[in-house]
Amino acid sequence: MSSARLTATCGPITFQNPVLAASGTFGYGSEFEHFFPVASLGGFVTKTLFVEPRDGNPAPRVAETSTGMINSIGLANVGWEAFVKEKVPDLKATVGAAKMLVNIAGNSPDEYRAIAARVEGDRERIGCAGIEVNVSCPNVKEGGTNIGCDRDQFQAAVRGVRQETSLPIFVKLSPNVTDVVPFAGCAMDEGAEGVSLINTLYGMQIDVEKRRPVLGTGSGGLSGPAILPVGVYWTYKVRAAFPDLPILGIGGIATWRDALQYLLAGAQAIQVGTAAFVNPLACVEIIAGLERYCSQRETTITELSGAAHREGRLAEPATWTG
């Protein structure tokens, strides 16, 4: 049980602390139970689920960089039915006070609608607090355009999910656009309760001996400490533009100081992803660090959220123009 100082309110969801395990880095919840009680987290986001199972991409699926990694897992997942039957029972036994967000995706706006309908139909059975919508998915029918980078498709996907469910929706925004802010605005206009930002950045690594890309699919998504400043920047910008839109900050968080940057930039809670691969205890160490910080300074997560805006002089950060 976290102290009251750590309580994090994200729109309709209250987390016991602001630290969530991010989608794709926490399996379906039970994989970390060896290392620490999942119930001690603020929450966790499941691996991205589609209606149908997916095998994912060919190997190699990860390439390491000096400050992170590039992955092209290809959203391998067990599919909705197997998730409900095989994963949820274990998960319900361990979740405790932690809140579960179900991460969903599809290959077209119609598929987003379909998976949202399945979540809505099983919401009591799975006991989830909300949905995170992974829009960083290629639209197979539209020549593989990334849905999260195309305003029309993005809007259609979010709208479809909203129409199918009354669960709180957080849309996970892609940084692979010129400006993330209009996408946050669009999510809000379509009735999403909040946004998660950022997803991974496009990246590629080339093997200089073999003279070809390392990853089986050629390229993938860059995560890890390398992307921390990008995520903090967009968190700041989105908070400045939409002060009332709840933000789950994500991207490169490995320590409590990193987490605090996101909170100060405007996030209400944060997610830890890649860091948990290297250090499975990253989440609990971050919770302990934030607890210490808040108690030493007699403050709360709620007070800290967005404090960089109030105390700084840049209500709107200057944009670097090269």
Next chain:
Amino acid sequence: MTPSPTAAGVFALPLASTADIAAGTSWLRFRPPPDTACEPGQFFMLSTVAPSPVAYLGRPFSIGDVRDGEWFFMLRALGRGTAWLRTLELGTMMRLVGPLGVGFARDESKVHRMIAGGIGLAPFLFLARRLRTEQPEAAIELYYGERDARSHIELTADEKELFDTVERFTDDGSLGIAGSVVDGLENRWAEPEVAWYGCGPQPMLRAAAAKLEEHDVDSAQFAFEERMACGFGVCQACIVPNRYPPPRYHLLCTEGPVLEIGKVAW
């Protein structure tokens, strides 16, 4: 005996000692807390507690040996990350996540035959040590190949005692028998009551699996290697094609790293 699952943990331990054992190759040794059980064929993810300047992720290492209460890991500098790990000073705080995965199942065959290529030797000293204790009557054999004499890991007297037979091979003939382990085994593939174990480069494993299947050997366990980001089933990076899908892939870190050769689509 089927390996029983052991609970994985996260250990922060100082690098207790190192020893060079061949060109670019050394033991890393740690003193774990007492009564931390692990099985031959299982592995740990190793990283430094302070973030590395060159390698962000941990690296999977087979448990090389457990001796005098110490964990041994065999490290060969094959890339930037492993080269950097070789430069660490004694006392460096390291993070060990494990023991992970499923190790070698051990039956009561008369002969336990291990075929190793290069750093694929890593899991076999521990396996042999365990078999020696459990099955003192069984014959334990090692067939170990390297590129050349420089890379060849010379076993100590104590290590040699773990085996009834050690045959050594080098590609260039600079030590032991010239040629590959697979060629060197000639007509021994068909021998009865042999439990086979393999670990090494993929081409070696593929060639060995082909020989074994050609001779209708129905059970052989190979320890595989793949890129891993986590080591405990979450990142889904370490896939090996499944011979009998669905699913299309085995996840090496949780279903392996030891797999029966018949499960793999070579």
